[in-house]
Amino acid sequence: MASPQQVLVTGMGAVTPLGVGVSATWAALLRGDDAVGPLDLFDLGGMACTRAGQIRAFAPPACIVSAGGHDRASAFAAAACLEALGPLADSGPAARSARETTGLVAATNFGSLDHGETAWLTAPSAAAVRDLSAGSTADLLSAALDLGGPRTTVTLSCAAGAAALAYAAGSIARGRSSRVLVVGYDAISRFAWSGLCALRTMSRDWVRPFDRNRSGTIFSEGAAAILLESQAACAARGGTPLATLPGWATGNNGHHMTAPAPRGAGSAQVMRQALRRAGIEPDAIDHVNAHGTGTKPNDSTEAQAIADVFGSRAASIPVTSIKSSIGHMLGAAGTIEAIASVLSLREGIVPPTTHFETPDPECPVDLVANRPRPATLRYVLSNSAGIGGCNAALVLGVAA
Amino acid sequence: MNDPVVITGLGVLSPLGIGAQETVAAWREGVPALAPATRFDAPAGSSPLCGEVPEFRVEEYVPSAKAYLDRNSALLLAACGLARRDAALPLPDPAPERIGILAGTAWSGQDSMAAFFADYAQKGPRLVKPFLFPHTYANTAVSLAALEWSLRGAHQGFSAGRVSAGHAIVEACDLLREDAAGALLAGGAEALGPALFGHLAALGLLKPAEGAGTADGIDPAEAGAMLVLERRGRARERGATERAVVLGAGLGSAPVAAIRQALAEAGVAAGDLAAVIASANGQPAVDRAEAEALRETIGLPLPPVIAPARLCGDTLGACAALQTALAALALSDPGAVPAVLLRPGPILILATDPSGSSVALVLAGGEGEG
Numbered sequence: 001m002a003s004p005q006q007v008l009v010t011g012m013g014a015v016t017p018l019g020v021g022v023s024a025t026w027a028a029l030l031r032g033d034d035a036v037g038p039l040d041l042f043d044l045g046g047m048a049c050t051r052a053g054q055i056r057a058f059a060p061p062a063c064i065v066s067a068g069g070h071d072r073a074s075a076f077a078a079a080a081c082l083e084a085l086g087p088l089a090d091s092g093p094a095a096r097s098a099r100e101t102t103g104l105v106a107a108t109n110f111g112s113l114d115h116g117e118t119a120w121l122t123a124p125s126a127a128a129v130r131d132l133s134a135g136s137t138a139d140l141l142s143a144a145l146d147l148g149g150p151r152t153t154v155t156l157s158c159a160a161g162a163a164a165l166a167y168a169a170g171s172i173a174r175g176r177s178s179r180v181l182v183v184g185y186d187a188i189s190r191f192a193w194s195g196l197c198a199l200r201t202m203s204r205d206w207v208r209p210f211d212r213n214r215s216g217t218i219f220s221e222g223a224a225a226i227l228l229e230s231q232a233a234c235a236a237r238g239g240t241p242l243a244t245l246p247g248w249a250t251g252n253n254g255h256h257m258t259a260p261a262p263r264g265a266g267s268a269q270v271m272r273q274a275l276r277r278a279g280i281e282p283d284a285i286d287h288v289n290a291h292g293t294g295t296k297p298n299d300s301t302e303a304q305a306i307a308d309v310f311g312s313r314a315a316s317i318p319v320t321s322i323k324s325s326i327g328h329m330l331g332a333a334g335t336i337e338a339i340a341s342v343l344s345l346r347e348g349i350v351p352p353t354t355h356f357e358t359p360d361p362e363c364p365v366d367l368v369a370n371r372p373r374p375a376t377l378r379y380v381l382s383n384s385a386g387i388g389g390c391n392a393a394l395v396l397g398v399a400a
Numbered sequence: 401m402n403d404p405v406v407i408t409g410l411g412v413l414s415p416l417g418i419g420a421q422e423t424v425a426a427w428r429e430g431v432p433a434l435a436p437a438t439r440f441d442a443p444a445g446s447s448p449l450c451g452e453v454p455e456f457r458v459e460e461y462v463p464s465a466k467a468y469l470d471r472n473s474a475l476l477l478a479a480c481g482l483a484r485r486d487a488a489l490p491l492p493d494p495a496p497e498r499i500g501i502l503a504g505t506a507w508s509g510q511d512s513m514a515a516f517f518a519d520y521a522q523k524g525p526r527l528v529k530p531f532l533f534p535h536t537y538a539n540t541a542v543s544l545a546a547l548e549w550s551l552r553g554a555h556q557g558f559s560a561g562r563v564s565a566g567h568a569i570v571e572a573c574d575l576l577r578e579d580a581a582g583a584l585l586a587g588g589a590e591a592l593g594p595a596l597f598g599h600l601a602a603l604g605l606l607k608p609a610e611g612a613g614t615a616d617g618i619d620p621a622e623a624g625a626m627l628v629l630e631r632r633g634r635a636r637e638r639g640a641t642e643r644a645v646v647l648g649a650g651l652g653s654a655p656v657a658a659i660r661q662a663l664a665e666a667g668v669a670a671g672d673l674a675a676v677i678a679s680a681n682g683q684p685a686v687d688r689a690e691a692e693a694l695r696e697t698i699g700l701p702l703p704p705v706i707a708p709a710r711l712c713g714d715t716l717g718a719c720a721a722l723q724t725a726l727a728a729l730a731l732s733d734p735g736a737v738p739a740v741l742l743r744p745g746p747i748l749i750l751a752t753d754p755s756g757s758s759v760a761l762v763l764a765g766g767e768g769e770g
Contacts, residue, residue: 034437039742044525044526045525045526046524046525047525047526059747102606109537110561111538119599120514120517120518120521121521124599124602125602126600126603129603130603131514132507132508132510132562132599133506134508134538134559135506135558135559135560135561137651138560139561139755139757142653148653149653149656150651150652150653150757151560151653151757152558152559152560152563152567152757153558153559153560154556154557154558155537155538155539155557155558155559156543156555156556156557157537157539157543160539163556164553166477167482167556168579170571170573170574170575174574174577174578175730176574176651176661190520190525191513191516191517191520191536193525193531194520194525194528195536196533197517197525198528198529198530199530199533199534200530216709226754235481239650249554249556249580250500250555250556251497251500251552251553251554251555252500252501252543252546252547252551252552252553252555253552254496254546254547254551255547255744256547257534257544258534259544260700266552269497269552273497273580277580291554326477343559355756363423378403386539387534387537387539387540387543388534388537388540388542388543388544388546388547389543389546389547390539390543391555
């Protein structure tokens with residue numbers, strides 16, 4: 001393998017319940033808008049959870065429809081990818097040539113199950129059955145976007161988005177790839193929603209991360225895509241770096257299928273490993289974009305993990321959880337939070353954790369509560385976790 | 401490479417048998433391990449032939465009791481248990497944050513998904529079984545294995561059709577080379593059940609009942625195959641036996657790219673390959689792509705090409721792990737495998753998905769091995 005390459009973020013795209021496009025989503029996050037509302041995609045049949053971050057009024061891109069995409073999940077992902085590719089999505093020879101070597105790493109909890117589940121509800125068609133495999137959407141996206149590099153799907157539950165960025169960054173740093181498009185995505189389906197309700201982690205209130213009276217999370221749908229390139233590949237095409245991605249790590253808490261480890265030991269471990277890979281000390285981190293689901297166990301153990309990693313500085317590092325506003329985007333959570341981290345670095349502002357009312361002594365973090373906070377940032381740490389004891393962390397830095 | 405990645409443990413459950421000994425014996429004999437499905441009925445009109453793993457009890461391979469495991473998870477956990485024993489990994493490990501697991505599966509726990517959704521369809525969404533839901537995630541098996549042995553280091557799950565397990569193995573090798581872990585379990589699992597058999601029939605992948613053995617199509621099979629990978633220096637320090645050394649790896653959206661990358665990384669000339677273990681499975685898209693890619697990258701005459709799917713069926717998302725395990729067995733015990741592999745030299749492993757996605761690995765004998 002070639003010598004280590006610097007990994008750059010050079011494109012971003014998003015389809016979220018706060019808006020279509022990165023700009024619309026970011027503006028809504030800074031305003032503190034709420035993505036959560038009544039869920040009316042299907043008959044809820046008496047389910048306990050009736051509110052979600054549902055995407056409305058969205059037109060699937062033509063390329064995914066002509067490639068055979070039948071579902072909302074792949075449509076969200078395709079639209080986010082097109083935005084992230086930017087000029088590389090056009091039909092000119094230079095863009096086509098760049099796409100020939102561009103890899104794709106998808107991240108998801110449920111894949112295209114919003115279409116796949118029809119195989120169980122009606123006579124199974126080949127197209128629906130195909131979508132019961134989590135990896136099927138990546139093949140479809142690759143064809144729709146005309147990407148010629150290697151492709152795969154990372155499945156690490158709600159840590160998948162960050163884990164996919166970690167995998168892709170590693171591939172570029174080692175010289176195995178020069179350009180990789182990473183997309184986290186998920187759509188609300190009957191299957192997913194009935195299961196998520198059964199987990200009993202959802203709130204009937206708002207999502208209030210790190211608040212003493214927090215009562216759970218609320219799930220959302222959508223997609224968030226990030227284009228990663230080596231410095232050489234970016235320079236060769238005259239691209240503009242938006243940020244660097246110098247550190248990443250994945251791990252497992254080795255503790256429990258659905259509960260975080262005591263003191264968030266799994267999160268602390270991947271945060272430390274990501275810092276080590278980035279070659280920086282904890283003191284260099286100016287902001288933590290937290291997993292912050294709004295559940296009792298996650299937020300208190302994540303706050304303890306932050307305290308263990310950052311020591312006495314923990315109480316003065318701005319921490320936020322955008323899930324309070326956008327909801328928990330499942331397989332896209334890690335990628336949308338990485339996008340928010342990049343925008344915080346570029347614009348010098350941290351989006352708020354909304355609905356915050358009552359401090360929790362078990363969560364002693366410097367929460368950016370209810371209003372955005374201006375800040376000069378060099379490095380941001382973005383933390384993720386998921387079912388199965390999964391953990392992932394990313395370090396993002398200001399582009400030179 | 402001064403400190404290459406080596407394979408120090410193998411855990412294999414396949415239609416060829418359970419464990420290394422049974423597997424090599426069946427492989428050497430060369431008698432197909434395909435038979436009509438015993439645990440469920442094949443869909444009407446489809447060939448009932450498939451490759452089932454012989455009966456096994458997962459309790460024999462894992463330290464803790466399990467209230468519920470679907471077959472995909474059971475196969476992966478048993479393969480991990482076997483691989484850990486083979487590698488003599490200590491339990492508990494003194495540095496669990498340096499030991500991780502990466503695994504791939506194309507279809508994961510389809511029977512858990514079907515059972516969960518059957519309750520939804522028949523009883524309504526309020527009466528689904530909460531305990532089943534976490535078992536429907538594609539990362540269930542790999543994460544259960546991490547939890548079982550407290551493997552806290554690098555953790556990834558992959559779903560990429562027939563190259564799923566291959567992606568896990570390549571990533572594990574890369575992570576070890578950059579010292580991001582001390583030892584990694586890598587491989588994959590795929591389980592046959594009524595749900596997946598039905599899906600494969602709906603996709604038109606199965607041979608027709610009357611054309612079994614002759615018509616295009618796959619004989620579906622199941623397997624759990626895991627490798628213990630670590631750097632040679634670490635393996636020597638703890639006195640582990642090298643079964644094989646990983647010289648190079650490659651990924652591509654077509655087999656030619658993957659093979660070229662793997663050979664270049666390995667520093668091996670195509671003409672020096674002793675054999676190829678291919679994933680050819682009876683699907684024209686796969687068989688033709690692999691044959692053409694081998695001709696293009698290696699040239700004629702080709703070294704002996706072996707397709708394990710002929711014997712044990714298409715193990716789908718686990719196939720690259722099974723192929724790699726077979727190559728490691730051939731390299732560590734040349735007398736125990738088909739005579740065609742007796743020529744010394746590196747072995748190329750090639751796994752290909754019908755979509756074109758491919759993984760290639762180049763393995764050679766470990767220190768002190770043939």
